[in-house]
């Protein structure tokens with residue numbers, strides 16, 4: 456097979472939130488930028504498997520990069536979501552205390568938060584906590600008014616689409632398998648069937664960042680996968696909970712404790728657990744952990760019933776702290792002294808989503824010291840997503856149907872997604888064609904029936920209107936093919 460030779464100023468490995476944010480940030484400048492991603496879409500790993508919370512930054516060690524970048528990220532998040540049309544809601548967050556020891560621990564958390572620059576943190580009485588979350592137990596708590604929730608899939612998609620509009624090239628299904636020193640101190644990168652040359656290499660490969668670093672000639676990093684499992688509950692947030700509630704964190708658990716978080720789509724998620732595992736791609740949800748999650752969640756929200764559960768998922772933290780140490784080690788974001796031109800981002804666990812834009816700015820600043828970055832005069836900062844039919848007024852819906860009859864056909868009944876929205880999701884600017892690429896863009900198949908009604912209709916569109924071979928349709932990545940072929 457003939458190989459392509461692609462020459463770029465900068466190659467970014469990994470299209471999670473961090474890679475997409477860096478791509479967008481660098482697209483402001485007159486640079487040639489390639490993003491190399493092994494999966495069929497952006498946000499396929501940790502960035503699409505988390506709590507979807509914009510953290511305020513009171514949990515992080517004062518002075519750490521985690522603390523600084525989280526607080527900065529929190530402060531700018533709403534603006535970025537507005538620019539990129541990403542669902543975002545400033546809900547605040549309630550930390551729930553169950554006893555006097557928890558109430559005392561809250562004072563330390565407030566002090567830490569204040570040192571980090573978090574705004575508005577304050578202890579609340581049992582009565583005030585009850586007025587914010589009437590169904591939640593506890594003896595009092597702490598309010599963090601700046602915490603928010605958002606859609607992490609659309610966040611990554613939007614940053615990637617905006618970067619593409621500003622000239623960045625995304626190469627999906629391009630797994631980096633080898634990195635060699637290239638001419639002028641740069642790199643030659645083998646990804647999929649293609650070879651890329653670049654002057655600077657940005658390694659934001661998440662769970663695999665230690666391995667990429669090693670491929671590029673810098674060893675010494677080791678990441679330990681630590682899984683967090685979640686339940687997804689039906690759309691009961693309006694009825695039971697409209698603010699994320701967390702227990703007061705206990706030291707050394709390596710996560711923030713099992714919490715209940717409403718989503719921007721109206722569901723509630725329960726989780727995550729925190730369990731070190733041996734494989735970096737073992738996203739199993741286990742009966743034992745899930746039972747424990749449910750029990751702990753009921754402590755926070757006693758009205759929960761098993762009938763509310765509609766799904767589950769797991770995410771994996773790329774931890775630098777080994778199991779015997781636990782807790783958090785700070786983000787590593789630096790140009791490697793032993794291998795200049797390699798910018799490594801290692802151990803970007805929580806709050807990596809919240810911090811993604813300041814992380815990207817930090818990478819830009821590193822590059823600024825090495826090259827002359829000229830702003831592009833034609834940079835486009837805004838991006839509009841798919842118009843959500845169900846959120847429109849009846850009058851606007853009628854106008855839309857008159858303009859395009861495909862708005863008149865509901866394909867996903869649970870989430871009221873129209874044929875027009877599914878088509879826009881299929882024709883996405885990144886060219887991602889898995890079923891999950893369509894799911895996360897249109898939010899179809901995510902309801903109580905788990906795609907029982909709409910999945911067949913979406914597949915039918917892909918086959919009849921886009922000429923896809925049913926056997927080639929995957930749910931997510933290669934290996935998740937849905938069909939063996941046709942029966943008649």
Ligand SMILES: Cc1cc2nc3c(=O)[nH]c(=O)nc-3n(C[C@H](O)[C@H](O)[C@H](O)COP(=O)(O)OP(=O)(O)OC[C@H]3O[C@@H](n4cnc5c(N)ncnc54)[C@H](O)[C@@H]3O)c2cc1C
Pocket residue numbers: 468469470471472473474475491492493494497498499500501502503504505506507508509510629630631632659660661662663667682683684727770771772773803804805806807808809810
């Ligand atoms: C359970 C859990 C809950 C969390 N909750 C929150 C939260 O509420 N708020 C918050 O701010 N943060 C949260 N986080 C942290 C946040 O999700 C991560 O910090 C963030 O998603 C990291 O983004 P990333 O781009 O660095 O990594 P990733 O999203 O993992 O992206 C890395 C990308 O690199 C690609 N890649 C890997 N190897 C290769 C290769 N060889 N070739 C090409 N591509 C490659 C992968 O396919 C992947 O797409 C949570 C994390 C977990 C696990």
